[in-house]
Each structure stands twice: as structure tokens, then as C-alpha cells.
Amino acid sequence: GAVVSQHPSRVICKSGTSVKIECRSLDFQATTMFWYRQFPKQSLMLMATSNEGSKATYEQGVEKDKFLINHASLTLSTLTVTSAHPEDSSFYICSARDPGTRNSPLHFGNGTRLTVT
Amino acid sequence: DQQVKQNSPSLSVQEGRISILNCDYTNSMFDYFLWYKKYPAEGPTFLISISSIKDKNEDGRFTVFLNKSAKHLSLHIVPSQPGDSAVYFCAASARGGATNKLIFGTGTLLAVQP
Numbered sequence: 001g002a003v004v005s006q007h008p009s010r011v012i013c014k015s016g017t018s019v020k021i022e023c024r025s026l027d028f029q030a031t032t033m034f035w036y037r038q039f040p041k042q043s044l045m046l047m048a049t050s051n052e053g054s055k056a057t058y059e060q061g062v063e064k065d066k067f068l069i070n071h072a073s074l075t076l077s078t079l080t081v082t083s084a085h086p087e088d089s090s091f092y093i094c095s096a097r098d099p100g101t102r103n104s105p106l107h108f109g110n111g112t113r114l115t116v117t
Numbered sequence: 118d119q120q121v122k123q124n125s126p127s128l129s130v131q132e133g134r135i136s137i138l139n140c141d142y143t144n145s146m147f148d149y150f151l152w153y154k155k156y157p158a159e160g161p162t163f164l165i166s167i168s169s170i171k172d173k174n175e176d177g178r179f180t181v182f183l184n185k186s187a188k189h190l191s192l193h194i195v196p197s198q199p200g201d202s203a204v205y206f207c208a209a210s211a212r213g214g215a216t217n218k219l220i221f222g223t224g225t226l227l228a229v230q231p
Contacts, residue, residue, distance in 0.1 A: 044161070045221075091158075097217070108160030108161045110159050111160045
């Protein structure tokens with residue numbers, strides 16, 4: 001079945017540094033990937049839609065200059081948290097849908113726990 | 118504005134009994150609904166979905182019911198097993214939308230007691 005792989009699973013960084021998170025579709029090509037964020041005991045909030053070969057679409061309230069998204073190939077999207085601050089600490093999850101499978105649901109990676117100290 | 122709501126943050130059920138998780142939505146454009154199961158520090162895992170042209174979809178122990186007039190859906194798990202203990206999220210999308218993005222509810226923590 002479709003698998004989405006996310007790396008790293010956990011990262012700790014110092015305030016002011018940048019962190020890159022990778023999301024890969026392992027056995028299908030995804031022209032669109034979605035980045036979500038989950039704060040403790042809260043829902044998954046959509047941050048942005050990553051589009052292969054074009055600019056990402058950001059949800060209202062999400063700073064595009066802070067959360068840089070690059071979807072350079074049909075199997076890889078990256079999210080870079082720039083100049084991270086402690087309030088950026090969260091659980092980031094990417095997802096993608098297999099366009100080759102009818103009615104394919106959204107498949108999620110295992111998430112990245114970001115802690116900014 | 119929470120378009121998808123799960124009003125019960127937690128639910129405790131005895132093993133072997135039925136678990137019923139509820140979800141309400143406000144956006145009448147939603148026409149595709151899904152349930153996901155999530156363990157801590159992991160991504161959500163797809164369970165079951167339903168299109169708005171149906172009112173019921175069943176897959177093994179899992180059944181999803183949709184009441185469009187009430188903008189309400191529910192997930193029934195029977196019989197419940199201890200391994201079902203997790204957070205359950207309902208999600209909705211308007212498939213006619215350009216990106217088919219999913220909007221998630223706030224989740225319900227299900228605890229199945231042995």
C-alpha cells in the first residue's frame with residue numbers, strides 16, 4: 001500500500017536556527033502534499049499545500065517566510081522552519097494521496113517532533 | 118471557526134462492547150468524510166471513509182454512519198478491543214475543491230478497558 005515517509009522523527013534545535021523536515025512518498029508520485037501541525041491535545045491543523053513545481057499554498061495565519069516549503073520532485077516535499085523559536089515547538093506531519101488509486105485516502109507520515117530550546 | 122467538531126474529548130468502553138464516536142460539521146460543502154486513528158508520536162492511520170452519497174459504510178468491526186441533514190457522522194467499533202485504544206479523528210473535505218484538503222476535528226481519546 002501507499003507509504004509516506006518523514007524524516008527526522010525527532011529534532012531538538014536552538015532558538016534562531018533553521019530545521020528542515022523531509023517528506024517522501026515511497027511507492028507513488030504525489031503532485032500535492034499537505035503539511036499539518038499538531039499542538040498537544042489539539043487537532044491537526046493544515047499549514048500549507050505543497051505543489052510540485054510551483055509555489056506552496058499557505059493557510060491563513062501561517063507565515064510563508066517562516067515555514068518554507070519546497071516540492072522539487074514528485075516524491076519529495078520539504079518543510080524548513082526558519083529562525084525557529086520555542087513557540088514553533090510542535091508535532092509536524094506531512095501527508096499525500098496516491099493519485100493512481102481511486103478514492104485513495106490521505107496517507108500520513110509518522111510526524112516530526114520539533115523542540116526548540 | 119471549527120468546521121469539524123468532536124465534542125467528546127474522551128470515551129471509556131469495556132472490551133467487547135460497542136464504541137460510538139461522534140462528529141459534527143458545519144460546512145455544507147463537505148462531501149467526503151474519513152476517520153483516522155492516531156497513537157502518540159505517530160502520524161494518523163486511515164480507518165474508514167464515507168461519501169455523501171451514502172449513509173453507511175462498513176469495514177469489519179468499523180462502521181461509519183452519515184446523517185447529512187443533521188451534519189453528523191459517527192464511527193461504531195464493535196466489538197471493542199484494547200488495541201483500539203487511541204485518539205480518533207474525524208476529517209472532512211469538499212472533493213470538488215482544488216486541493217481536496219482535509220479539515221480535522223479535535224479528536225476523541227478512546228480507552229478500551231480489558
